[in-house]
Amino acid sequence: MFKVPFFADREKPVAERCRTDAATKMRLRYAPYYQVIEHADGLRITVDGKPMIMMSSNEYLGLTNHPEVRAATKRAVDEWGTSPCGSRLANGSRAYHIELEEELAAFLGKEACQVLVAGYMACLASVSSLANRKDVVVVDKSIHASLWDGIRLSGAETERFTHNDMGSLRATLERLDPKQPKIVVVDGVYSMEGHIAPLPELVALCEEFQAFLVVDDCHAFGVMGRQGRGTPDHFGLTKQTDLICGSFSKSLASTGGYIAADKATIEYLRSSSQQIIFSAAITPPSAAAALASLRVMQKEPEHQQRLWDNTRHLQGILDTMGLDYWGSPTPAIPIVIGDKAKLYYIWKSLQDSGFFTVMSIAPGVPAGKDMIRMAVSSLHTTEMLDRFGDALKIAMKKADFQPA
Numbered sequence: 001m002f003k004v005p006f007f008a009d010r011e012k013p014v015a016e017r018c019r020t021d022a023a024t025k026m027r028l029r030y031a032p033y034y035q036v037i038e039h040a041d042g043l044r045i046t047v048d049g050k051p052m053i054m055m056s057s058n059e060y061l062g063l064t065n066h067p068e069v070r071a072a073t074k075r076a077v078d079e080w081g082t083s084p085c086g087s088r089l090a091n092g093s094r095a096y097h098i099e100l101e102e103e104l105a106a107f108l109g110k111e112a113c114q115v116l117v118a119g120y121m122a123c124l125a126s127v128s129s130l131a132n133r134k135d136v137v138v139v140d141k142s143i144h145a146s147l148w149d150g151i152r153l154s155g156a157e158t159e160r161f162t163h164n165d166m167g168s169l170r171a172t173l174e175r176l177d178p179k180q181p182k183i184v185v186v187d188g189v190y191s192m193e194g195h196i197a198p199l200p201e202l203v204a205l206c207e208e209f210q211a212f213l214v215v216d217d218c219h220a221f222g223v224m225g226r227q228g229r230g231t232p233d234h235f236g237l238t239k240q241t242d243l244i245c246g247s248f249s250k251s252l253a254s255t256g257g258y259i260a261a262d263k264a265t266i267e268y269l270r271s272s273s274q275q276i277i278f279s280a281a282i283t284p285p286s287a288a289a290a291l292a293s294l295r296v297m298q299k300e301p302e303h304q305q306r307l308w309d310n311t312r313h314l315q316g317i318l319d320t321m322g323l324d325y326w327g328s329p330t331p332a333i334p335i336v337i338g339d340k341a342k343l344y345y346i347w348k349s350l351q352d353s354g355f356f357t358v359m360s361i362a363p364g365v366p367a368g369k370d371m372i373r374m375a376v377s378s379l380h381t382t383e384m385l386d387r388f389g390d391a392l393k394i395a396m397k398k399a400d401f402q403p404a
């Protein structure tokens with residue numbers, strides 16, 4: 001019988017802590033994470049010699065094998081080699097950094113942009129470098145780990161409000177000293193829930209209480225707004241959003257991250273952010289893949305269109321089955337199971353049916369929300385999604401799971 005062990009006692013000596021950790025035990029015995037993909041052709045992958053369909057990659061626009069993206073990436077290596085081998089402060093910016101930053105800033109409707117080696121670094125830097133000990137950072141409880149880590153590094157006071165609850169945000173802001181500098185931090189689209197931040201209300205509250213607004217738009221870039229410009233563009237509130245951070249690893253077929261804001265904010269970050277000053281710059285192939293994807297997104301709207309058609313199709317399948325997907329209106333779709341043992345059997349059965357998914361369990365998600373976290377891609381076909389629905393029915397039966 002599958003049982004989730006307790007998480008490690010953090011007070012134990014390090015080696016013992018590792019041996020008793022729940023995630024380690026699970027990996028040693030059941031190995032549901034870090035599976036080795038031996039081959040990938042778009043969403044068609046091979047695991048342990050078995051062909052499978054990828055259902056959890058954040059490849060929203062399906063551009064990792066786009067001919068123009070592949071060609072640009074190869075050209076970049078031919079022209080620039082494989083790495084800048086150092087930070088931009090130490091080694092200088094390269095022309096490809098500037099080209100990417102200028103095009104991203106223009107696309108997002110912001111004055112300036114800074115690119116970093118990961119979305120995680122960009123989001124962490126957005127908070128840790130701007131906030132200081134005398135500030136208060138007011139956050140939605142469901143923000144991404146990178147933002148939490150940024151807050152911890154900043155040493156600022158932290159206040160949480162209930163996820164997407166603007167009454168809770170108002171009450172929090174009202175309690176604070178009006179003179180204390182405030183930063184409100186949210187995700188544009190929440191990675192686990194798929195929920196969209198209510199930006200009009202957020203902007204209004206930030207204006208009323210004079211708070212600086214940071215939006216992590218990793219899951220909205222390429223997905224929401226005109227040609228995929230993200231959540232601020234979706235609501236027509238780009239100007240009012242002080243800082244947008246995001247990732248290249250979802251819609252931009254690369255790895256890396258960006259921070260977009262006005263010129264003064266970006267220049268301040270360049271001279272104050274440890275993550276920018278003390279870490280190597282993004283590599284030529286990563287920058288080239290992101291830039292080529294950005295250009296493809298703008299001239300081929302069919303990828304975004306197909307993404308949304310697929311999202312609606314999958315939501316229809318889940319609705320018919322009565323499954324709870326936490327009301328996600330976006331391609332980041334959680335299938336909430338709640339019971340960890342049943343979740344494991346459902347995950348395993350999906351795997352046996354040839355569908356690669358990932359389990360997200362508490363404390364990574366709120367208690368009782370243990371889920372299969374899925375991401376729809378423009379590369380999914382209707383037939384793949386229908387077959388996934390059939391596999392889910394089999395999985396639910398095997399796990400004896402009935403939706404509430």
Ligand SMILES: Cc1ncc(COP(=O)(O)O)c(C=O)c1O
Pocket residue numbers: 118119120121123144146187190191216218219246247248249255256257
């Ligand atoms: C909301 C959110 N922020 C930040 C990140 C970090 O982005 P990256 O994977 O590019 O480091 C992620 C990625 O999972 C994310 O979902």
